[in-house]
Structure formats: structure tokens, C-alpha cells
Amino acid sequence: MVFAFIALFIISTVAFALSAVSGGGAGLIVMPVLGLILAADHVPAALSIGTAVSSVSRIALFFKAIRWQITMRFVPLALPAAWGGIVLIKQIQPAYLDFLLGLFLLGNLPLLLRGHKRDSNVRDADGMRWLPIVGALAGFISGFTGAVGLLFNGFYHRLGLRKDEIVATRAANDILLHLVKVALYAIYGLIDQTTLVAGLAIAIAALVSSAVMKAWLHHVPDHLFRQIGHGAAVIAGVSMMVLAGHQITVQNNVRIRYAQRTDETELALDWRRHRLSFELENPMELEIRHVVKDRDVATDDLPRMRSSSGSIFHLSPSRGLYITPFRRPPSHPAPV
Known part of the structure; x- marks a missing residue:
């Protein structure tokens, strides 16, 4: 466990250094590492502890660059929306949303491959009126x-903010949000000793x-600032999808199985109590079978898997297409 926290500290340091020149994204990069140390519903609490400290330090460094008119519009709806997101943690596994967010972050890949475009100082005149909605979405997620992190960086760019203004204003938007979240995580019992240690490692x-x-931010050209941000988003997206996919696989007992016998070949996908299998039988008949497995029957043996009900879709050169439902009769104990 000590080695895991040392690795977390090293990766977090690199992630926050990358975040410094990309306008955010450290939390999304660190999230997959935290998922290997903590329970899924404790990861957000550890991230909030660490990123709250990061926001405080950035406010101290870039206080004069904060755009307070943006913060005043962003924060009011973000706080109650964050409470809604925390309540939802107790109802839905975060892995599903993490997977969707990772997929969304991969949308930065075309922007990364597009290369350098001449910087534009044109501001989105309608951007300010959308700030409350953006704040609510950011707070909930x-x-x-x-x-x-980087999910809403494009919105800050469209408001015409410079890179130091993005870093400072995001920190000002996030600090109160993170402090409120940490208090709510504690109230809902999502902070234990391991979570606190992980959060402190991220904070340091x-x-x-x-x-x-x-000292280094002013050396980074604006176009490179944006490109690094797109690259960090892609890295974070891939990491989140890999981690979330693994968690979903474990939580739902997802397995892919293959069996080959003398007269048939079978490929099956297990998902909770369901199995979808494709069987190729001689002479060239394809059967697509969906079954609901017994709760008390192990499924490690593919050919002998027992099912309580299901249906079979047949594709045969001689008989065409047809479906046959089936149900295994309940087993009864032998009479004494």
C-alpha cells in the first residue's frame, strides 16, 4: 500500500504540472490511479481534497487574473448541482458516468490532430448568459x-480569456465548490482514513x-497551451474509459467465453445472470441463444451451463429463420 501511495504522489505531481500548462485536467488523469487504491465511491472525495488545495495555491499565485464576473455567474447553481451529483453516487455506480465522460474527452482528438491554428481573440457574446447553466453542469459532474478539469475549457476559450485568466478563474470557480463537496462527502460517509491519506498525497x-x-506559464505560447490541453483531455479520456470498463466488467461479472467441440463451436458473452451465445452447428446452422442463468449455479463450465429460461434464434440453410423458446423445468428433490 505504501508503494501505491508513492506512485500516486509521483503521478499526481506530473499530472498537476501538466495541468498547469493546459488549464486543468489533473483530476481526470489521477482518477484512474485512485480507482486502483480506493473504492469507486470514495474516489471523488480524495480528488476533491487534493484539487481544493491546488485551487487555493493557484488563487494565491494568479489572484490578479481572476475574472470575478465569471465566478459570480458560475458558482450559484454549481453548488446545489454538486449536492445532486453526490446524492446520485449512492444510487448509481460512478463507473458508467466515467466511461461516458472518457468518451466525451476523446472528442478532443480531432482538435489535437488538427494542429496549430492562428489564435483568435474574438469573444463569444452569448457566452456570459450561458454561465449559470455551465456552472450547474460542472457542479453536477x-x-x-x-x-x-478540461471538460469546459473550450467554453473559457470562447469567452476570450488568456491562459493565466483561465487558470485563475477556474481555481476561483472550483475552490468553494470543492470545499462544499468535501463537507458533503464527509456527511455521506465517503471519507475514511485511506481516502484522506490519498487526498493529502494529491494535495502535496x-x-x-x-x-x-x-515561473513557467508565461513561457508557454497560447496555441501550445490549447494543444497541451487537448492532448491531456485525450489521455484522460482513454484512462477513464479503460478504468471504467474494468470496473463495469468486474461489477457485472462480464466474461467472454469460447468452446469448441466436435460438432459445434460456441462463443458466449456473460453479463450478470444473462448469457448471449453464438453456436455454429453442423451442418452450417447458426443458433443465437439468450438464457437467464440460475442464481445458484456457477458458470465457469461453458458447455454445461444450466439456464432457467431463454430463447434460441436459428438460421439454417434448409429450414430458414425461426425462433424456439425454452424453459428448464424446476428441479425437485427426490422423494425419500
Whole structure:
């Protein structure tokens, strides 16, 4: 476990250093690592502890660059929306939303491959009126996952903010949100000793990276700032999808099985108590079978798997297409 926290600290330091020159995204990069140490519903709490400290340090470094008119519009709806996201953690597994967010972040790949475009200073005149809605979405997603990071960076760019203004304003938007979330996570019992230690490791990493970001940020050209942000989003998206996919696979007992016998070949997908199998039988008849497995029957043996009910879709050169339902009669104990 000690090695895991050391690895978390090193990866977090690199992630927050990358976040310093991309306008965010450290939490989304660290999230897959936390998923290997903590329970899924404790990951958002650890992220919020660490990123709250990061936000404090960035406010101290870039206080003069904060766009307070944006913060005043962003925060009011973000706070109650974050509470809604935290409540939802107790109802839905975060892995499903993490997978969708990872897929959304992969949308930055075309922007990354597009290369350098001449920077534009044109501001979106309608952007300010959308800020309350953006704040509500950011608060809800942040409450559910613990981080928003780069999801809304494009919106800040459309408002015409410089890179230092993006870093400072995002920190100002996030600090109160993270503090409220940490209090709510504690109330809902989502912070234990391991979660607190992980959050403190992330917090120290954030302070280390923030100590050098002030001196280096002005050396990063604006176009490179955006490209690094797109690249970090793609990395975070891939990591989130891989981790979420693994969690979904474990939680739902997803397995792919293959069996070959003298007269047939079978490929099956298990999902909870369901099995979808494709059987190729001689002479060239395809059977697509869906079955509901018994709760008390192990399914490690593919050919001998027992089922309580299901249906079979047949595709035969001689008989055409047809469906046959079936139900296994309940077993009764032998009479004494």
C-alpha cells in the first residue's frame, strides 16, 4: 500500500504540472490511479481534497487574473448541482458516468490532430448568459466524479480569456465548490482514513507543481497551451474509459467465453445472470441463444451451463429463420 501511495504522489505531481500548462485536467488523469487504491465511491472525495488545495495555491499565485464576473455567474447553481451529483453516487455506480465522460474527452482528438491554428481573440457574446447553466453542469459532474478539469475549457476559450485568466478563474470557480463537496462527502460517509491519506498525497503533489508553474506559464505560447490541453483531455479520456470498463466488467461479472467441440463451436458473452451465445452447428446452422442463468449455479463450465429460461434464434440453410423458446423445468428433490 505504501508503494501505491508513492506512485500516486509521483503521478499526481506530473499530472498537476501538466495541468498547469493546459488549464486543468489533473483530476481526470489521477482518477484512474485512485480507482486502483480506493473504492469507486470514495474516489471523488480524495480528488476533491487534493484539487481544493491546488485551487487555493493557484488563487494565491494568479489572484490578479481572476475574472470575478465569471465566478459570480458560475458558482450559484454549481453548488446545489454538486449536492445532486453526490446524492446520485449512492444510487448509481460512478463507473458508467466515467466511461461516458472518457468518451466525451476523446472528442478532443480531432482538435489535437488538427494542429496549430492562428489564435483568435474574438469573444463569444452569448457566452456570459450561458454561465449559470455551465456552472450547474460542472457542479453536477464534479459532485459525481470529483473532477471536471478540461471538460469546459473550450467554453473559457470562447469567452476570450488568456491562459493565466483561465487558470485563475477556474481555481476561483472550483475552490468553494470543492470545499462544499468535501463537507458533503464527509456527511455521506465517503471519507475514511485511506481516502484522506490519498487526498493529502494529491494535495502535496499539487503544491509541489504549483510552486514552479508561476515561473513557467508565461513561457508557454497560447496555441501550445490549447494543444497541451487537448492532448491531456485525450489521455484522460482513454484512462477513464479503460478504468471504467474494468470496473463495469468486474461489477457485472462480464466474461467472454469460447468452446469448441466436435460438432459445434460456441462463443458466449456473460453479463450478470444473462448469457448471449453464438453456436455454429453442423451442418452450417447458426443458433443465437439468450438464457437467464440460475442464481445458484456457477458458470465457469461453458458447455454445461444450466439456464432457467431463454430463447434460441436459428438460421439454417434448409429450414430458414425461426425462433424456439425454452424453459428448464424446476428441479425437485427426490422423494425419500
